[in-house]
Amino acid sequence: MAEGVSLGKGAWDCDANKEIPADKEAEVFEEIATMDLPFEGIPTVPPRKDRDHMVFFCGGCRYRVTAAPDWSVGRVKQALWAGGISRSNKPPERRATPGLQRWEDLALIYAGQVLDDNDxxxxxxxxxxxxxxxxxxxxxxxxxxxxxxxxxxxN
Known part of the structure; x- marks a missing residue:
């Protein structure tokens, strides 16, 4: 993993099961300010166009995965698992919990609610x-x- 990446732990592309280079993160996550919709002459980040991927924060890293709202919660968890989210596990000697051993060990949260039902x-x-x-x-x-x-x- 790249060293010196702000306070986080970088980003991971679950579709390719590989790290997103730090110098490509802003482009991949569509975070580049432009003058398309300036605010008082200041560039702003325009609305995102990518509707095919969702982004999950886990263990200080961002995980990007192809997913859609009509997918079941379980299907999204499986896509994250297949894409390498288990890499967020701490070494066994530093864990207070068992770690991620299978996709069912994942819990997803959106807007403060746990997405409980896998179906x-x-x-x-x-x-x-x-x-x-x-x-x-x-x-x-x-x-x-x-x-x-x-x-x-x-918070």
């Missing part, structure tokens, strides 16, 4: 196409109750 489509949780603000976390971490649900950790 339910993402759209039932109001996840829009091209959503880039989802969380993937080891279910055991959620079930542990630590940190406390009211902790600043979740």
């Amino acid at each position: 339910k489509p993402m759209a039932d949780y109001h996840v829009p196409p091209g959503c880039q603000c989802l969380i993937a976390i080891e279910r055991a971490k959620l079930d542990s109750g630590k940190p406390d649900p009211d902790s600043a950790y979740w």
Whole structure:
């Protein structure tokens, strides 16, 4: 993984199962400011055009995966798993939980709600196409109750 990538741990392309180079992240995630829709003469990031991928934060890294709102939660988890999200596991000696051992160990979160039902489509949780603000976390971490649900950790 690239060194010196801000405070995060970079980005991963689950479709190609490989790292997204730090110098390509802004382009891949459509975060380049342009003068298409300036605000008082200042460039802004235009609306995203990519509606075929969703982005999940997990362990400080962004994971980009092909997914659509009509996909079931389980199908999205399987795509993340096949794409290498298990690389977010800490080494066994540094874990307080079992880690991600299979796709069922993943919990997905959108807008503060856990997407529990693996058979339910993402759209039932109001996840829009091209959503880039989802969380993937080891279910055991959620079930542990630590940190406390009211902790600043979740802000």
